[in-house]
Amino acid sequence: MSLAPDSRVRRALGSDHLAGWMFVAPAVVLIGIFGLVPIAWSAIMSFQANDLVSAPSWVGLANYQALAKDPAFIASVRHTLVYTALFVPLSVAGSLLVAWALNRKLRGVRFYRLAVFVPVITSTVATGIIFLWLLDPVFGLVNYLLSLVGLPEQGFLQDTNQALLCIVVMTVWGWLGFDVIIYLAALQGIPQELMEAAQIDGAGKWSSFRNVVLPFLRPATLFLVVWSTISALQLFDEIYVTTRGGPLGATTVIVYYLYQQAFQFFNAGYGAAIAYVLFMAILVITIIQLKVGGRGVYGKS
Amino acid sequence: MDNGLLIRPDRPLDLEAVPERRPRHWPFSPWHFFLIPLALMMLLPLIWSVITSLETSSEAQRFPPVLIPSALHFSNYLDAWNSLPFGHFFLNSFLYSAATVAGNLLFCSLAAYAFARLRFIGSNLLFVLLLVTLMVPFQVVLIPTFLIVRNLGLVDSVGGLIVPNLCGVFGIFLLRQFFQSLPVELEEAARIDGASRLGVFFKIVLPLSAPVLATLAIIQFMWSWNDFLWPLIIITTPQHAPLQLGLSMFQGTHVTNWNLLMAGTVMSQIPMLAVFLFAQRWFIQSIAYTGIKQ
């Protein structure tokens, strides 16, 4: 991917130092002030003790050392990883199945596609509130439906063992449609000849799916896995709206812990350190995913 | 021409497109057995919230649950509207979304054009720096951005919501890729005719970019409309709260009733749902387009 326009363009338009800088100036100023400066400032803040009101003081690596031993932080990391490990496969594999189902001539396929996509339109706050009501242990619809088939009442968001799982279900519900659209677009890019050639060769439905369709979907899958993972690691809104990190901290994830530290207890330096740890984690995980998944995408095997 | 894309920008995602199939043995596809429950699961939460929003408070807490309310209590919506400044919530959200869309469209396109077509000192370094900011999650910049906005005196105001979000790196990348795919001859011709670079940009390039600009507008609008964390940090009073924050404030009251809360929730989702139903094609194109472009 070349960064400079090709030589023909260059010749045509001349050298544009002043013009170039004029064009990018507003973006540079805005992104500089609200992007680059905060990134650097946050790094500095992570080495300070800062309560957002009085002058900060230097503490060196103390914040990071405290994080490494902080049981609440370690728990939040664990919760985040568990959530991510459940959310990503469920939403990516689930959406592939749904997209596969929707990619055919069916009566009402338009309606199905709309139904799948509507949850994406609802905001995270609305989703949280609606699911709080659905999953209410005493008066919620879901426990009522369970009772109809003879299953006992569940604590759901009030049960320390089930709360995180409920968040997984809630967020998969909310984001499935997004993934489905991506996969639908990718599926529609598969040349018909490939599918027919596979079937003529006598391949069954499953093996033609595995050998023809899946490899073709690799870029879309990679994108969705990376995107879903990054989103999952940054989970916050639904936690705030439903459980506030409870019950008993069972749903406290990294970003929620950051919020508590920085804006409820006013340990901004500690919060900045948490943010940088999260950043590093996202970077590392994304790089690994791209390396593992990126093989054979742009170089045809 | 294989440029690594799975769809070309000029061929939109077709909601109606289906591959041809061999004739079936059954009168209907067995996929319906999967899709009907799926559609139900997708829609049930919303349907249930609407039903609850039309019940009285005691009906909402009846057991077994009341599936059909005794009467359609639309007054719940009025009560919800009056209990908190919902008018402000909608207005603030609208201002926030409109301003960030305008800002992004203007500033991102200018910058993207420069990266796509202009050659200037430091452009490579600048591009890499922007790439870096794209990789950093919002939580890293959250606290310092709060402090900067505070220093600007914009805490608890819609301005404080807007200003940090006037220009996003995502838009620059999206538009740059698109601009690069446009044939350069048109611009060359205009330059030869004596047009300034800005003129070429506004008169030639932008009109050709309507689809991708619409995409950016929709994505930015949706993002701003549903934003929650930043407003939570920066806004402290209900008068200045945008919609999602206002909804959570509504939820946080002790004397809240489920029927009122559902009415407030449904009310808050109506604009986005309406826009979506009206402009489905654009929504779905936008998402498909951006997803594949990575």
Next chain:
Amino acid sequence: MRRVSIGTVGLLALVLAALVLAAGCGSSGGGATATPGASPTGVVNITMWHGDLDYAAKADNKLVAQWNKANPNIHVTALYNGSNDYALQKTLTAIAGGKPPDITYLFGSWMANIAKSPKVVMLNDLIAKDPSFDWNDFWPAERLAATVNGKVVGLPALVDNLAIVYNKKLFDKAGVSYPTAQWTWDDFRAAAKKLTIPAQKQFGWAYPADASEDTVWHWEAMLWDYNGDILTPDNKQAAFNAAPGVQALGMLGDMATVDHSVYIDTTNTKIQQTFNNGHIGMLVTGPWDLPAFPNVQFGVQFMPANHQTISGPDNWVILNNGADRVNASWAFLKWFTAAKQQMYYDLQTGALPTRQSQQKLQPDFQTYLTKYPGTDLFVKNMGNAVKARPTIPQYSKISTFLGQAIVSVLLGKSDAKTALDQAAQQTNAALAVPGQ
């Protein structure tokens, strides 16, 4: 083609950049600049944050409108700013964000925390200079809660206490006799059990289980009923994990996990309307909740055993946004907290009289007692509020530890002794930190 001024665009960009940078650099160093409240016309504008809704908010607004009409040079804006449970966090955030209100409503248990902020105005001088204010007219519990290390941090906004509020109809249906002043906690437990009908989703009791101070102070009343204490008299060690505490939390835990007679609300938003809809037999709550139960014929009774209860006086705190606004806030609050205005508020909301002299305001006081059946018991109950929560800055931490302990027992994750011992360990560690 027009020669479009690249220059114009560039110039605009540079100007924008300069403006933003100048604004950013100009007021660096954090904290609020005290903007003068007086506009050119000489009107001082002050804002007051509160957590009142519905009928209570209406009462506030009526009083504020009355003030604004009579005092055109001081304009008060009363703002609902969300649930009072988050008021401290919101106030501190607003102070950090540079735009704090002038008057804010804070729980009494937070006085030691807010007193640390340099933005808070200590009121001793203002009170001393104004004998007509009559500081001693307030109940002793209120004056105690508003004072930290001899400094008056806030003015009493609300006084209350906890008692049993029960649904007479549910008792009649279950054939259980109403709570009496001779009840023990075993009697309470037995009644709750009889009032619990799972098939109808009916519970005998309800408990707020979000691990906030609401969770804690309900339990502290129980602790005192069992003759326990929160801390040792020197405030240096935890005392709540001694035998009385373990019994009290054990009773609560058994009711929740063995009898299943407690409606547990970990969001702490559902209890009032669930009681009002007739699904709960008894609540332990205060007079502020009574107007929220129009559908219930309720009775009020003292807490079981030795009737000890907890009072949670809340305060109006004045923040320093400049001398003009401080003086305006004092003038307004002095009027707002006077007997006549408080009597109006109490008549609208059922809140208890903050000033003892209100009992002499006839016929209003008698009207008030008649309008809110049970309030007379709450007024008498003020005499049972003999112990108070320690007004030390570490209390909010202790509250967190206790909250976690109580909820873990309620959810069946721990037994009372283990949970309380752990909370005690954490408390002692927090109390050992010097210079707090």
